[in-house]
Amino acid sequence: MHSSLTIYKRELASYFSQPTAYAIIVIFLLFSLGLTFTFGEFMRVGDSSLEWTFLFWHPWVYMLLAPAVGMKLWADEQRTGTIELLGTFPVSTWSAIAGKFLAASTVWLIALLLTFPIVITVNYLGNPDNGAILSGYLGSFFVCCTFLAITMLVSACTRDQVVCLIVSVSICVLLLLSGYDPVTRELSKIVSPAVLDGIVAFGVWDHFSSPNSGLFRLKDFVWFGSIIFVCLLGTSAILSAKRA
Amino acid sequence: MIEVESLTKQFGSKLAVDNLSFTVKKGEVLGFLGPNGAGKSTTMRMITGFIPPSHGDAKVCGISITDNPRVAKTKIGYLPESAPLYNDMTVTGFLKFCASIRGLVGAERNDAVERAIETCFLGSVAKQSIDTLSKGYRHRTCLAQALLHDPEVLILDEPTDGLDPNQKYEVRQLIKRLGKTKAILFSTHILEEVEAACTRAVIVDRGRIVADGTPAELLEQSGTGSLTDLFREVTTRDTEAAA
Numbered sequence: 001m002h003s004s005l006t007i008y009k010r011e012l013a014s015y016f017s018q019p020t021a022y023a024i025i026v027i028f029l030l031f032s033l034g035l036t037f038t039f040g041e042f043m044r045v046g047d048s049s050l051e052w053t054f055l056f057w058h059p060w061v062y063m064l065l066a067p068a069v070g071m072k073l074w075a076d077e078q079r080t081g082t083i084e085l086l087g088t089f090p091v092s093t094w095s096a097i098a099g100k101f102l103a104a105s106t107v108w109l110i111a112l113l114l115t116f117p118i119v120i121t122v123n124y125l126g127n128p129d130n131g132a133i134l135s136g137y138l139g140s141f142f143v144c145c146t147f148l149a150i151t152m153l154v155s156a157c158t159r160d161q162v163v164c165l166i167v168s169v170s171i172c173v174l175l176l177l178s179g180y181d182p183v184t185r186e187l188s189k190i191v192s193p194a195v196l197d198g199i200v201a202f203g204v205w206d207h208f209s210s211p212n213s214g215l216f217r218l219k220d221f222v223w224f225g226s227i228i229f230v231c232l233l234g235t236s237a238i239l240s241a242k243r244a
Numbered sequence: 245m246i247e248v249e250s251l252t253k254q255f256g257s258k259l260a261v262d263n264l265s266f267t268v269k270k271g272e273v274l275g276f277l278g279p280n281g282a283g284k285s286t287t288m289r290m291i292t293g294f295i296p297p298s299h300g301d302a303k304v305c306g307i308s309i310t311d312n313p314r315v316a317k318t319k320i321g322y323l324p325e326s327a328p329l330y331n332d333m334t335v336t337g338f339l340k341f342c343a344s345i346r347g348l349v350g351a352e353r354n355d356a357v358e359r360a361i362e363t364c365f366l367g368s369v370a371k372q373s374i375d376t377l378s379k380g381y382r383h384r385t386c387l388a389q390a391l392l393h394d395p396e397v398l399i400l401d402e403p404t405d406g407l408d409p410n411q412k413y414e415v416r417q418l419i420k421r422l423g424k425t426k427a428i429l430f431s432t433h434i435l436e437e438v439e440a441a442c443t444r445a446v447i448v449d450r451g452r453i454v455a456d457g458t459p460a461e462l463l464e465q466s467g468t469g470s471l472t473d474l475f476r477e478v479t480t481r482d483t484e485a486a487a
Contacts, residue, residue, distance in 0.1 A: 006344040014332045081328035085389070087294040088324075089345050090317040243295045 003091040007099030008106075015069075015107050024069055025111045031061045032115060048126030050133055054118055055212050058140040059204055062147050063176050067168035069107055070151030071161045073100045074239070078159040087243065093236050101152060101232060108144045112137060132214025139211030142224040143204055147172045149231035156238040179203025245270050245397055245427030246291065250300040253286050253451075260286045262451035263300070270396070273423035275442035276431040279479050283451040284431040285325050288401050291429070292322045304397050318346070321390030325401040327383045331375035335366055335385050338374060339392060346393040360388035365414065380411045387415070391422075398422060400430035404437065416441045435471040438462070449479040 015021035032054065036042045040053035047053055077083040086096055122128045151168040158164050177183045179200040188196055200206050207220040246268040253261040261283040268274045278284050289295045291302040293313045302309045307316040330338055339360055343353045361370055364384040369377060374385065383406060390398060403419065404412045412434075419428060419441045432438070438445045439459045447455040447462075455462060455478050459471075466474035 002347065003345050006341065010330070010333075010341050013337075014330070017332050080331065081324060081326045082330055083328075084289070084294055084324040085322075085328055085342075088292040088317060088320065088322045089342070090314050090347075091345060092314070 001095070003089075004095040004099040004102075007091070007096050008103050011073075011100050011103030012106055015103065020069070020072075021107050021110075024065055024107065025114060028061055028065055028111045029114060031065075032057055033118065035061075036118065046126075048122040048128035049214075050118065050122060050128065051136060051212050051214075054115075055136040055140050059143050059176055059208060062144045063172040064169060066108070066144050066147035067151040067154075067165050067172065069104050070148045071155055071164040071168065073104060073152050074155040074235070075159055075161045075164045078242075079161075083239075093239055097152070097232055097235055097239075101148065104148050104152075105141075105145050108148070109141065112141055112144075129214060135214045135216050136212045139208050139220070142211075142221065143208050146175075146204070146224050146227050149228040150175075153231040153234045153238070156235045156242075175202070175204050177203070179205040181205075245272075245305055246399075246429060247303040247306075248287070248291065248300075249302070251287060251290055251297050251302060252299040253283070253290060253295070254298045259451055261290070261297075264448070264451065264453060265300075266446055266453065266456070268397075268427045268429050270427050271424060272444060273419060273428045273430070273442050275438045275445035276429055276448065277433075277435070277438065277445055277475065278431075278448040280433075282448045282479070284448060285401055287448075288322075288399050288429070288431065292320055292399055293317050318393070319396050321393065321395035321398045323387050323390045323398075323400040323403055325405070327386035329374045329382060329386055332373070334371055334373055335377070335381075335388075336361070336370045338385065339388055342389045343392045348393065356392045356394075360391050363391055363418065364388040379406045380408060383407060384411075384415075387418075396426055398426055398428045398430075400428065402431055402433070404432065404434065412437075435475060438471060447475060447478055454478040 035057040036054045040057060042053040045053060074083070077086065119130075119133060122133075123130070147168075150171050151164065154168045154171070155161075155164045158167075180203065184196065184200060187199065191199070207223045210217045210220055248264060248266050251261055251264045252259070264283070264287060266274070276284050276287070286295070290297045291304070291309065293309045293316060296310065301311075304316045305319045307319065309316045330341070333341065336357060339357045340353060343356050348356050361367055364387050366381065366384055366388060369381050369385075374382065377385065383403070387400070387403060390400070400419070404415050407415060416437060419430060422428060423441070423443070430441075442459060444456075444458050445462060446453050455465065455474065457465065462471060462474055463469050466477070
């Protein structure tokens with residue numbers, strides 16, 4: 001626990017002592033709010049729930065930016081050889097994984113919290129259900145954590161950050177497209193309904209749409225939780241296997 | 245203090261370390277010699293618990309590194325071969341991080357960091373970012389990290405590699421001084437270091453020990469009074485290995 005906290009602090013400080021965190025946060029805010037006022041048609045629709053105008057765009061932005069935050073986590077450690085220090089300190093691999101994962105999640109939590117002006121705006125202009133907005137934010141954060149966990153798993157496999165970025169983005173794109181309505185419609189022409197159901201259940205939208213609309217379903221959080229858990233478990237397995 | 249018992253490491257079909265056994269007692273500085281690829285670093289990585297051995301075990305202060313790695317690792321200070329560091333941190337920040345992870349807190353942690361900075365002559369760069377350091381300073385920063393928790397066992401993989409003659413001298417003196425109260429295992433290519441700093445030396449070749457003794461004994465064994473001659477005689481040259 002203590003060592004996790006130490007690693008967490010180091011990782012978080014490393015994000016903010018370099019331009020990484022600032023760049024990511026600024027770009028995230030520009031994109032998420034930019035999309036709200038352009039394609040989200042925030043002003044024209046006049047919907048104060050934020051579901052379609054704002055939160056809907058988050059997974060699309062995470063798809064590109066979450067891997068950019070997570071790619072260095074183990075790739076850099078392996079490239080510079082500091083993994084040898086970490087591996088000979090009296091800490092378990094799990095506490096290092098937990099510390100690193102939580103640090104990357106914290107960067108995103110800060111980014112999400114900094115979108116607060118839009119929440120104030122809808123409360124000023126309309127009368128939204130703030131519980132539903134909170135649920136949407138939570139869903140959005142979980143999508144991001146899922147992408148981070150996938151990136152972490154990929155970053156344990158390679159010492160090259162660029163390879164890690166490309167592979168992780170591809171996986172995230174795949175998760176995002178399976179279950180995205182236009183894609184589902186096209187797929188329904190080729191595959192059987194049972195296969196299609198499987199593909200949809202595998203994708204992000206099936207699990208993001210309900211918390212985003214204010215519906216807090218346990219099964220969605222089980223889905224996010226299990227993907228994150230499996231990815232972290234895989235990270236630990238890969239790191240141990242690489243040393244043997 | 246360090247007891248290595250028939251340590252073996254197999255990478256695929258390649259036998260990197262072959263049934264290696266030796267001990268290092270308190271107050272002893274053991275020089276670990278051998279050509280490149282002889283299995284020196286692999287052995288050190290197994291003793292420090294970074295990679296698991298295929299067979300055999302290493303005990304540090306009587307604690308097995310395979311059965312009880314967490315406790316055994318607290319007894320060891322380790323300088324890896326390439327002296328890896330977190331480049332985005334300052335020297336002090338890095339050492340504080342390493343001290344925290346070793347369980348040191350508060351004043352105890354600050355004292356340990358200050359002591360390590362002093363021992364390794366890092367005072368002038370303490371506030372500097374690690375990526376601006378020269379190779380000598382980087383090496384010493386990594387060495388400082390190994391000394392923070394005042395470990396009973398020090399394992400140093402080529403501690404003088406890449407240092408200038410002055411720095412080499414200082415590090416050798418440091419090893420000699422620390423060796424009085426600790427068990428030290430250090431690897432090197434520089435044979436004169438054996439006479440300068442070691443109380444005993446072993447030469448390994450292709451994963452096996454081919455010579456073992458005090459510097460005086462090894463010199464006698466060489467017949468010509470030169471360690472280089474002995475080294476060339478007992479180890480395999482790349483050209484022979486390829487043939």
